[in-house]
Amino acid sequence: MSRIGILGATGYTALELLKILARHPQAEVTTLTTRQENSPHLSDVHPSLAGLFDLRCENLSPEDVGRRCDIVFCALPHTASMEAVPQLLDAGCRVVDLSADYRLSDPGVYETWYGHVHTDPTRLSSTVYGLPELFSDQIGSADLVANPGCYTSTSILGLAPFLAAGVIEPNGIVIDAKSGVSGAGRKPKLGTLFAECNESVTAYGIGNHRHTPEIEQVLSDVCGTPVQVAFNPHLMPMDRGILCSMYPRLKQPMSEDDLLELARSFYQDQPFVRVSSQIPATKNVAHTNFCDLSVRLNRDQLVVFSATDNLIKGASGVAVQNMNLLLGLDQTLGMLSFV
Amino acid sequence: MSRIGILGATGYTALELLKILARHPQAEVTTLTTRQENSPHLSDVHPSLAGLFDLRCENLSPEDVGRRCDIVFCALPHTASMEAVPQLLDAGCRVVDLSADYRLSDPGVYETWYGHVHTDPTRLSSTVYGLPELFSDQIGSADLVANPGCYTSTSILGLAPFLAAGVIEPNGIVIDAKSGVSGAGRKPKLGTLFAECNESVTAYGIGNHRHTPEIEQVLSDVCGTPVQVAFNPHLMPMDRGILCSMYPRLKQPMSEDDLLELARSFYQDQPFVRVSSQIPATKNVAHTNFCDLSVRLNRDQLVVFSATDNLIKGASGVAVQNMNLLLGLDQTLGMLSFV
Amino acid sequence: MSRIGILGATGYTALELLKILARHPQAEVTTLTTRQENSPHLSDVHPSLAGLFDLRCENLSPEDVGRRCDIVFCALPHTASMEAVPQLLDAGCRVVDLSADYRLSDPGVYETWYGHVHTDPTRLSSTVYGLPELFSDQIGSADLVANPGCYTSTSILGLAPFLAAGVIEPNGIVIDAKSGVSGAGRKPKLGTLFAECNESVTAYGIGNHRHTPEIEQVLSDVCGTPVQVAFNPHLMPMDRGILCSMYPRLKQPMSEDDLLELARSFYQDQPFVRVSSQIPATKNVAHTNFCDLSVRLNRDQLVVFSATDNLIKGASGVAVQNMNLLLGLDQTLGMLSFV
C-alpha cells in the first residue's frame, strides 16, 4: 500500500483523483493540502466524498508532504507547481505534476506561452511526458512525470497513429476541439457561470491557447519532423468531455477501413484507447479513462475524431495510470481491474 | 414616446428589460448606468443587444438620471436602491424599483429579514406593490412602484384566488419552489458555476429566504387574515423559469373543476394569467410574461401549480407592465400587442 | 465467481448494472438478453461498454438463462417480468427483479394501480422487498428479491427514521419528488425528447403515480400503522438524480439537531446512507450508491431531504447490493470495497 498525497485538494482534478483512489487497492491517500488556514474536512470541500475519506485539507509545506508520502499528485496552478515540485523531489517522494509547468521541454517556449520565466529550467528536458500510450517505457523509472493537458492528450491520441505512419501532412492540421465547462476550473468567473454557458456554444483562445505548443512538441517527437497545428478550442454546455474533430490532409488517398486498421494496430496493446468505426460521443467516455477514436472521409477530407473525459483521461485518470506505472503495477489497476 | 432610464444596466434583469423595450412602441431608452468608470458600450456589456441600441452605460448620479428620464427602472441591489430612489423621485421622474427595498410595508420586518435599518422608512407604507393582477388600480397614479420578487409573484398568483375565496386554510401552506439559475444573478459565485449547478438539484434558504415575508404580506392583504407559508426554494439546472408546487389544505372538499373555475373567474380580465387543466411547464412560459396556473387533487391534498419566467413575469416583464400602467397605456403594450 | 445474467439488457438500468459488475471481483456476466433477433453485440447497444465485455445480447428463453446463471437480474417491463420470474426460479437460479411486479404484497393493490391481473399472485406475499437498509436480514436467504422503485427507496429512506421513532404523523405527508429524465426509460417518447425537457421543469402523475402504494406499503410496515402520503413527482432537466423534499408534520416540536441525531442513529450501520447537516444535492450522489439525507425546520414545518442517483441507489446499485447479500458477500463489494 503506497502513501499518496495531493497538493491542492479543492479543485475538480483533485476531486476526481480522490474518487478513483477511493477504489484503488494499492493506494492510501494520507495527505491533502489547501492554502486555507482552517483545515476544512474533505467532506466539506467535496460533499460527494463524504463517507469515503476521513481526512482534512491542511496548509502544509511541500517538504512536509513529500516526507509523508511515496507519491504526490501536484494539482497546483502553473507557476505554483514549479516552486513545489523541487521541494517534493528533495523530500524523497515521486511526483505526478498535473500543472503545465513541466510539460514543455524548452524553457523559452514556456516563457513565450505562459508569460513567466521558468524557475526550474534544468529539470525540463529530463522530465517524462506522462502519456502512457506513447511513453510508458520511460514513465516507470521516473521521479517526476508531467501529466498532459486535457486537450493535448485527446488531440495527440487521435493524430499520433497517422503522423507516426506518415500518411498525413505534418503541417496545417486543423483541430476543432469541444470541451465541457469543468475544464475551466472551479474558480468563480463570469464566463463559467451557469446562466452564461448553458444553452450556448462559443470558441475562445484561438491562436493563443497554451495547449498548442504542447500538442506540437509531442507530435513532433512522435513523427520526427516538425508538426504544426491550428488549435481551436470551443466551450460546450456540459460538465465534462472533450471531442476533437481534426482535419489533417492525407498525403495519398486511403480508405476509411485502412485508416481504422492503422489506428487499431497502433493501439493494439493499449487498454484505454478504443478504435471503432462509430463516431465517438463524449457521453460514452464520461467518467472513464477511455479515449474513443474513429475516422471519416468527407469526400477526400480526412476527419479524425477522438473523445475523452477531460477530468479523467484528460487529467486524473491518466495521473493514476502514471502512478500505477511508477509503482510497477498494471496501468489499469483501480480503473478497469481490481486485483 | 417616453424617455426611459435603467439604473444598474449590467445584470440579467436589465438585459431582459432592454430586450422588451427594444420592441416597445412608446418607450425610448435614453440612459443606462453602471458603477464602472470606463463607460462601456452596451453591446460590450450585453453582446446580444448589439444592433438594437447605440448606448453607453455611464456612471451617473440618480439625480442626473432622474432629470433625463420620465420613467426609471431601478435595478440596483437592495440597500443601494433605497439611497437612489428618493433622489430619483426628487428629480421628478417616476420609478419602478426592481430591488426588495420598497416591497415590505413595515420597516421592522425589512430590518429583520434584510439585516439593515431602512433609511427611507416613511415611504414604505405608501409605496404601491407592483403586481398588476392584484393592484392595477393603484399603480396607474403612483410615482413609485415596488416590483415584486420572482418567487413572490409566482407564489402569490397561484394562491390568491383560493385565499380570496376562502376555500383554503391561510396557514401551514407548503410552497415547494423550483427556480432556474439566472435568479441568483450575474455575480460570479462558486454555487452558480456551470459545473456546480448542472446535473444537480438542491434546496437552499429553507426558513430564511427573503421572499417569505413578502409572500405573506401580500397574501394577507388579499384575504384579510394573516397568511403563513413554509417557503422552500430549490435550484434547478436551467437558465430561467420558476415552478411553484403549492400544498394548501382545503377547508372543504372541492372538485378540480370547481377549483379551476374559481381561478379562471378570478383572472378573467388578466391577459397574462393562463388557467388551464394542464400542469404548467416552465418551458411554456419561458421568454414570455405569462403565468400559467393549474390545480390537481392528490387524493384529498390540493396541489396548486404556477409557472413563470423568473426574469420576465418575475422581474422585467412585470416591470414593463407596470410602466405601461404608469403611462396610461394598455398593460400588454410591447409584450403581446403593438398598437 | 458467480455467473450473472441480465434479462432485458438494452435499457438504462442494464447499462448501469453492467458498469458496476465490470468492476465486481465476484461476479462474471455470462448472459444478456434482448427481444431483438439479430443478437447485437453489447458494444453496439451500449457503446460506453466497449472493451469491458465481449458479449452479445441474445433472444433467449428465461429457462435457458436460468440454467446458465447463478443470479439473474430481471430488467424487463412490468407484466413481462411476472411471466419470466417463475421460469427463472424453476430453472434453479436466484432472481433480483427490477420491475414493479413483485413489490406490492397484495395482488388487488397491484391490479388497481397497474391495471393488470397479477398472474403469479401467490408469490407476492413471500417475496422479499429489496431495500437492504430495512430488510437485509431477510434478503440473504431469499430466492427472489423485488428491487425497489427509484422514487420509492429515496422517499422511504428519508421518512423511515422518523416514522419508526413515531415523531411524525403517519398521514398527510407531502412528498415533492424531483427526478432526472433517465427515470423515464430509453423508449423514444415526445415527452422525453431533449428539446421538450431541456430548460423545463414540470410535474406529472399527480395522484396516480405507481410508486405511491409501494411507498405506503413499506412505510406502513416500518411503523406498524397505516401511512398515507401525497406523492408528487416532477421532471428535471438533468440525466440522473432524485431529490425528495418531504413535508411531514411533527407530533411534538423537536430541534434540527435531535432530528439529525435520530436519523444518524437509525442508519449507524448502513454504509450507503449519509446523514448530514447539509442539504443534499443530487450531484453529490450521482454515479454512486449513496443516499444523502438531511432535515430542516422551516419555522415549525419539518422538511426532510433525501437524494439518490435514480439509476444506482434507485435501481442498479441497490440491485448489486442485493446480489451481494444473496451471495453472502459484504454488501459494499464492488461499490465501495473491492476485496
Place this chain on the structure above:
Amino acid sequence: MSRIGILGATGYTALELLKILARHPQAEVTTLTTRQENSPHLSDVHPSLAGLFDLRCENLSPEDVGRRCDIVFCALPHTASMEAVPQLLDAGCRVVDLSADYRLSDPGVYETWYGHVHTDPTRLSSTVYGLPELFSDQIGSADLVANPGCYTSTSILGLAPFLAAGVIEPNGIVIDAKSGVSGAGRKPKLGTLFAECNESVTAYGIGNHRHTPEIEQVLSDVCGTPVQVAFNPHLMPMDRGILCSMYPRLKQPMSEDDLLELARSFYQDQPFVRVSSQIPATKNVAHTNFCDLSVRLNRDQLVVFSATDNLIKGASGVAVQNMNLLLGLDQTLGMLSFV
C-alpha cells in the same frame, strides 16, 4: 392585414413562426393544418401559444388552404412539400416553403442527395432561394420562395463575403458546424432523447449531410466559380443555436482587421447580420433573427465564425423576413420594428 396559413403546424418551426407572427402588425394567421383527424386546438399542440391564438389545426387540402390565405408557410417534410406546393400556387396564394424540396436548382442533385425523383422538376430552376441578405431583389416579386436550411444559411452568411471578394480558395473549405437538438425535429427518436443527448457532444452525417449541396450551390452562385466544402455537423446538448467554425485557406495573407472590414462592408445594409471583433456565442443570437459573424487568424489559418438561432434565422425568422419582402414590407417588420 394579410391572411397567413401554415401547412404542418405541429413541429418546432411552425411553433416559432407562430410566436413571431403573434407580434406581427400586418399578418393574421387564419389557417393551420395537421394530418391528425381530430382537429386539435393549437394550445393543446403548443401549450406555450395558449392565449395568443384561438385556432384549431385542421386536416385540410392544400387547395383549401391556398384559397383561404394570401401567404402560406409550408412546413411539411421533404417530398410532402413538392406535392403540396403546386396546389397552393394553383389556388392563388404565394408560398414560403421551409422544406428542402425547392432549394436545389438541379433535380438530379436533388435525387442524388434525397433519394427521391423530384415530381415538380421544372419549377426548380425558377424558384428563388430565400436568403434575403443575398437575394432580396428577387424575393419581392416571387410566388414561391425556398427557405434555406439552418446549417446552410449560417455557413453561407459566414463565407459569402470572402468568396465574393475572392480572398479565400473556393475549395477544401472545412466547416465544423455545431447545432442544438431542436434542429433534429420533434419526432421521437432514440438519438434525440434527453438522456442520450445531454452531457454529450458527437458528430453525424459526415460526408452525406443534405445541406452540403445547398451550401455549395449558393456559394458557387455567389462567387461565380465552383465551391467545394467539407461539411461536418455536430450535435450539442442545447435546445437551439448553430455555431459554424469555418476553416478556409486565404489566397494572400490578410489582417483580421481587413477581413472584418470586408465583412462589415459586405453586410452594411443588412439589419440582421452583425459583424464584430468578438467571437460569436449562440446564446447572443438565441430567440433572434440575427446572424453574428467574426473572424480570427490562428497563425496563418483563417477561422470564420458565424452563429444563428437555427429555429429563427435558420428557419422561421428568415421565413417571416421573406414574407415581409413578398408583401412589400420592411424586412424587419415584426422582428425588430413594429411600425
